Amino acid sequence: MKIDKSPFDSNLLVGLDQSELLLSKIKKWGACLEESNVWVPNTIFVFAKVKGFDVEKLKRFLRSNELQEHKRSCEFELSIILIVDNSLPEAWSLLELGISDVIYFKEVNEFVNYCKDLKFQNSFIKNILSSQLVKSNLIGCSTCWMEFLKEIITASISGKGNIFLYGETGTGKELLARFIHTIDKVRSKNNLVILDCTTIIPELSGSELFGHEKGAFTNASYHRDGAFSLADGGSLFMDEIGELPVQLQSEFLRVLQEKQFKKVGGNFYKSSDFRLISATNRNLIQMIKNGSFRSDLYFRISDHSFKVPALRERREDIPGLARYFLSKALDAPLDETPHFDKGVMEFLMHRDYPGNIRELKQLVFRIAKNHHHHHLVTPGEVPLAERAKIPKTIRFEKEGHLYEIMKKNLLSGVNLTEIKRQTMREAIKAALDINNQNKHLAARSLGITVRAIQKFLQKENESNEEDSKEEGKD
Numbered sequence: 001m002k003i004d005k006s007p008f009d010s011n012l013l014v015g016l017d018q019s020e021l022l023l024s025k026i027k028k029w030g031a032c033l034e035e036s037n038v039w040v041p042n043t044i045f046v047f048a049k050v051k052g053f054d055v056e057k058l059k060r061f062l063r064s065n066e067l068q069e070h071k072r073s074c075e076f077e078l079s080i081i082l083i084v085d086n087s088l089p090e091a092w093s094l095l096e097l098g099i100s101d102v103i104y105f106k107e108v109n110e111f112v113n114y115c116k117d118l119k120f121q122n123s124f125i126k127n128i129l130s131s132q133l134v135k136s137n138l139i140g141c142s143t144c145w146m147e148f149l150k151e152i153i154t155a156s157i158s159g160k161g162n163i164f165l166y167g168e169t170g171t172g173k174e175l176l177a178r179f180i181h182t183i184d185k186v187r188s189k190n191n192l193v194i195l196d197c198t199t200i201i202p203e204l205s206g207s208e209l210f211g212h213e214k215g216a217f218t219n220a221s222y223h224r225d226g227a228f229s230l231a232d233g234g235s236l237f238m239d240e241i242g243e244l245p246v247q248l249q250s251e252f253l254r255v256l257q258e259k260q261f262k263k264v265g266g267n268f269y270k271s272s273d274f275r276l277i278s279a280t281n282r283n284l285i286q287m288i289k290n291g292s293f294r295s296d297l298y299f300r301i302s303d304h305s306f307k308v309p310a311l312r313e314r315r316e317d318i319p320g321l322a323r324y325f326l327s328k329a330l331d332a333p334l335d336e337t338p339h340f341d342k343g344v345m346e347f348l349m350h351r352d353y354p355g356n357i358r359e360l361k362q363l364v365f366r367i368a369k370n371h372h373h374h375h376l377v378t379p380g381e382v383p384l385a386e387r388a389k390i391p392k393t394i395r396f397e398k399e400g401h402l403y404e405i406m407k408k409n410l411l412s413g414v415n416l417t418e419i420k421r422q423t424m425r426e427a428i429k430a431a432l433d434i435n436n437q438n439k440h441l442a443a444r445s446l447g448i449t450v451r452a453i454q455k456f457l458q459k460e461n462e463s464n465e466e467d468s469k470e471e472g473k474d
Helices: 020-035 055-063 065-073 091-095 108-129 132-137 143-156 173-183 202-210 246-258 284-290 295-301 311-329 342-350 356-369 401-411 416-434 439-446 450-473
Strands: 012-015 043-047 079-084 101-104 163-166 192-196 235-239 260-262 269-271 275-280 304-307
Touching: 012 020, 020 043, 020 108, 055 065, 091 101, 108 132, 108 143, 132 173, 143 163, 143 173, 143 304, 143 311, 163 173, 173 192, 173 235, 173 275, 202 246, 202 260, 246 260, 246 295, 284 295, 311 342, 311 356, 342 356, 401 416, 416 439, 416 450, 439 450
Parallel strands: 012 043, 043 079, 079 101, 163 275, 163 304, 192 235, 235 275
Antiparallel strands: 260 269
16 A cells, blocks of 8 residues: 555545545545645545455554654654544444544545544644744754644643643653643633642632732731732643642632632632633642542643653753753853763753653753853863763663654554664665765664675565565455
């Protein structure tokens, strides 16, 4: 099976088999998309019949060289949507193989309208991801980070539903809260109120959260608006919500449910409509079991719940983050900021960061203090206390991107021999790209002989020819 462009350039419609009926449907539906001027970038629609559905044929398609090449050419993560002619019992298991969705459309107009909605959403997300807002604040281009931001954007743009961010300390949860508020076209016209729950004192919390009237208590010599009032029409970010005292949780729950509150010393209820964004580095599920956090409050604050990736899950972003922090530390434009020596970058890439991005920032700032005017940051500028032997073999944690790739391959039925072959192919391709297709330099960086590279590439070509013959039979 080959990935061929449909008559309309930007859409990719392929058939899981080459039956005349299926090919006729693809041609007709593709023409309707072209007529409606609808194109959905970074998306492949795979058409299949439920009767006689062959999951092995789908697996071969997902492993095919043509699809892998197309994935590499996509600007963002590729979505593969399976279009069927009836309900498919295997739909749930297919999602584990890497399929984005399995959909049954009754008619072509339903398909066209779906593509219009998908195009609008994808275009909106793409514009935000490529905006200066993201490039200057939420730095990173790893697949893990891009997919996370896409989910955040999708949940945020409607302005509806409370958002809960959880994850380790130092991952940038407050920065994400500001981002969520900014891209919300309705809420961003009003205030973003930030409240650190670790600073709340139960005895004084009434005024902080609800506000107070003049004369409500001793020294209340003026009227004050609390966080709920200030956030009306906008967003309220409650950082470290896991630290909210138990006695305040029931009062806060009522405000979320009723969207009303009464000021300290006041006689009337006041309405407040805000979107709650909350964050914590604590395990709220465990706190619920321990009785230190209300389960009903948890479900109220987490209409949309997101785990913020730790830095070890997105190590590919360390070079960009480190250079950004260095530019801030040296107070220099990014294009005039020194690069890191290869050895220093290896140190940064393989070091552990329990404090995540915050710890990386602190480390870079300490390195910057030792830097003298030079085009490179050198090993001697790394503080003595930080120096450590760079491991010769890279450690891949279970949470890492490689683990997820291996998991998907194994679920797709790929054995260890094939995984080794794919890994070697990608490593050789990367080494050749880095070294401008120079086989001698690529072999040196891989620690193998030039002959080994040549032999492997020869076997790959022979294997591709055999696959093409098999696809011709299909």
